[in-house]
Amino acid sequence: MHEYLIHPEFTLVLVWSKGRIASTHLLSAHSGTANCIDTSPKPSRALESLCRYYQNSAGSIDPDLPLDWQNIPPFRARVLKTLFWIVPWGSTVTYSRLAAMAGSPGGARAVGTAMAHNPWPVIIPCHRVIRADKTLGGFSSGMAIKKKLLRLEGDCL
Missing domain, CATH: 1.10.10.10 (Winged helix-like DNA-binding domain superfamily/Winged helix DNA-binding domain)
Incomplete structure (x- = not known):
């Protein structure tokens, strides 16, 4: 499953596998990208947290995001x-x-x-x-x- 956070400066793609965020892909914003922060329909709690983080332009990302650390040395x-x-x-x-x-x-x-x-x-x-x-x-x-x-x-x- 993929989710998207669309920001005026970038697009962040969350790649999910087995209930965890396996990776993210960061893409440059293109002309015509939304002029406000938007997310995938029915966003996960993780994506909602990231959206709030970038709307507020400060604070911290939810420390309990389900990142998949399994294959990280x-x-x-x-x-x-x-x-x-x-x-x-x-x-x-x-x-x-x-x-x-x-x-x-x-x-x-x-x-x-x-x-x-x-x-x-x-x-x-x-x-x-x-x-x-x-x-x-x-x-x-x-x-x-x-x-x-x-x-x-x-x-x-």
């Missing part, structure tokens, strides 16, 4: 959970700082790999992770979307 899971719990809306963190916060000082490259393999962009806000020199670094959904998400959160760079 332990280090990546620790990094992703650290990012989710510790780096709030409107903030950024460097790869090296996130590595240290996750208990692996010196693991900046491994954090970069974890971000590149994040199955839940936007829910786990990998767009908030930047290079030590304050440049943006990479982003699996493209730099244009990373810039839009950071601007949406208050141009926190």
